[in-house]
Amino acid sequence: MAKEVTNKEENYSQWYNDLVVKADLAEPSSVRGCMVIKPYGYSIWEKMQAALDKMFKDTGHTNAYFPLFIPKSFFSKEAKHVEGFAKECAVVTHYRLKNAEDGSGVVIDKDAELEEELIIRPTSETIIWNTYRNWIQSYRDLPILINQWANIVRWEMRTRLFLRTTEFLWQEGHTAHATRDEAIEETFKILDVYADFAQNYMAMPVMKGVKTENERFAGAVDTYAIEALMQDGKALQSGTSHFLGQNFAKAFDVTFTDKNGKLEHVWATSWGVSTRLIGALVMAHSDEHGLVLPPELAPVHVVIIPIYKNNDQLSVISEKAEKIKKLLSDKGLTVKYDNRDTHKPGWKFAEYELKGIPVRLAIGPNDIDNNTVELARRDTLQKQTYPQEGIEKVVAKLLDEMQANIFKKALDFREKNTYRTDDYEEFKHIMEDKGGFILAHWDGTEKTELRIKDETMATIRCILLDSEQEEGKCILTGKPSKQRVLFAKAY
Template identity: 70%
Template sequence: MGKGLPKRSEDYSQWYNELVKRADLAENSAVRGCMVIKPYGYSIWEKMQATLDRMFKETGHSNAYFPLFIPKSYMSREAAHVEGFAKECAVVTHYRLKNDASGKNVIVDPDAKLEEELIIRPTSETLIWNTYKNWIQSYRDLPLLLNQWANVVRWEMRTRLFLRTAEFLWQEGHTAHATRKEAMDETLKILGIYSEFAEKHMAIPVLKGIKSESEKFAGAVDTYCIEALMQDGKALQAGTSHFLGQNFARAFDVKFATKDGDLEYVWGTSWGVSTRLIGALIMAHSDDDGLILPPNLAPIQIVIIPIYRNDEEFNRVTEKAVKIRTSLQSRGYSVHFDNRDTYKPGWKFAEYELKGVPVRLALGPKDLDQDTIEVVRRDLREKEIINMDQLEGKIESLMPDIHRTIYLKALKFREEHTFQADTYEEFRELLDTKGGFVYAHWDGSAETEALIKDKTKATIRLIPLDIEKEVGKCILTGKPSNQRVLFAKAY
């Protein structure tokens, strides 16, 4: 194992793969396409969970848990839905193993075939709506606002740690409402939560919009999304919120009695973010020396490195370091004092840079004599020696400043990589030379969209929600268009 990471400029995806492993976030597992999320990586997920869970609860949602297995017949109830997921479903066919004739190998017992095969959930709409049918009879049972934290399986051919794995962790919200408007409001409310989370906690600027017909969730009427731009100029969908209309209510016959005594189908939404967000976090901010984590999600926000030459110095430094740790912890920071004697300071500096710890404090004999401490911020690598009594104030201003700085850096990058194209040649040129987001006119047809994707690998990431209408001509067909849509190559 070499010391440095591959350079982003030379091989972005190799840089990403190496970084995920070297920073101890995750590794490949014995099962193809699946990952082991290591403690440091999982800790980031736990922080994401904690914040999102609080945001969901604050907006009236409750958590529940539905099974991993879905009866095969449920999948076919909603036609578009089965179409969308059929090609990537893992199926349970048997429920027992036994020894083979030699007694050495375990085989599937052919006598233990399931009556009805079970699908491992690729998402839970079908099972949940089948359950909602029993829970909802009257308008008084609505709205039903549930979320679940779960794993799902989508049998992908090509996988990458966090970005696309056969099994991944996520949350899926499933709500039921009495009116179309209420369900639509819910869809947009969640989109707002996702976008706020991305910007205020992940420090990633995102664009909100609606998916084209061919990019939307199978079974939804409309899919809303947030899209972020990664440092290699590729877009990444960071969250989706679906307006399901009455599609699943019809498929699973979920009706409710209105105040007037009429029977109507329930309106639904579903929405989710996954461990893919960790991939977004890595690719949005990190550099050639390692991760750069926003303070709100960093498992360790502050690390203290002791500098010493002998036991006497170590003891003096430790005494002071422990006091600093306690004081910062009491202010709510997560602080790690790395007192291992088995690694040198220089090694530790590099290690915590690799792991993206936002603030590093170094404390040595000179500091004790002069009542100072060295403060280094990971994002800008600025090193400062300050008086000890300024430390708490310094940390207090540093944390939000780091957040702001990396957010603005990501925003600047996005702005510098967002273009408008008015002709196909221009469009092509931008994608080939600069990458990034390109606003262009599109005639609204799935055929044109597919053709553009075929020729350029770029897809419509979203149809912007709050953009001025503008009459123009489709870059490919020249047919009329009344709004630009956002194109990019995407993960």
């Protein structure tokens, strides 16, 4: 065994790290807290980008690009925003290096100090709203619906590949609207896009809800999020959509004249998902054998592996394999024919399982005699022999079935691990033993929320949008509550 993945039950976080590294998604870099996203991992990100980008375009958005650097003065204009991000900002103070006089290498040239320090963006609201001020005069200039694909930096103390790194890739949407209602509508529209993407592409069920004040984005009026449950019973916030009200418009003095000739502040939203989604994808579906990728996001759908004893056999098999590859490609599938002679079939089987390629198609001498192929599906690891005739339809159908099955498996898991309780002792036991989501009553105060966090490590992930109104008593204080909220330990 060349590559062993740590047992998932024994040490979940080691299992995750192993998987990310051994499946060639990413590796730690020599820069503290930063990762190298390797080609295979990056191609998953490209699949995500392609799907999301289309969804954004289909809902009327266009892409643009704003600077990496933000002048410190911009950054400090929105009070809550600074407060939230100040502790994790990288700051550029100089613009030149020089050779050290003692020959010990290169040092900062103290004469090249910046007049005003530049913050490396931890998010772009400030630079964007500073820019929007110049773009907006009239209601005719609205709405502005812009997205950008970018890297950002948040100086983290402890990092984990994909889940939390100092630099990461994401998209951030920033929209400007003439009315409050329109901005709110935009916030929900994007939340739905995210939920749709998570469920239909990532095959990962999510809960939609609004964050408590405590978990709200710095500078937002309301933060909405999609929350997913990972296989270790912890929740992962997978996307956020913020209704910013007029906070940034006021901070950056962005006003417009409405239809009645009245000067108003602009209404805003911002929203984002990041490469963290790759971490979510890994933790939601994968197993002891490696990654399990939903077909919609798999960089390669089918790998064809020849099994042969000599070159004569290989050439017969290759001819078949190339034909099948073309049939599948014509169906829009990405197919790899791995005819390398440097690795044995068994090695390749294990390798592609580790990488989560949805379907493996093997052709050997027996298949040549019988006009068959062997298909193995990654989600269930089942193998079955099919006639070569019509194989492209079988594979296409199988991939659809797998996409649905992977989602269903994740949904079953979530349902099995979502509890309702009105008893705080039970609440504590659930959190301690197995984790998962708990729906419980809460009195609505930050104090209670923090005390529950202290005592159980669980936080309020969100207040579900579709939660039914129900009279009850706060699980901690017994004070009256009108609805249950979603608790979990979180990443």
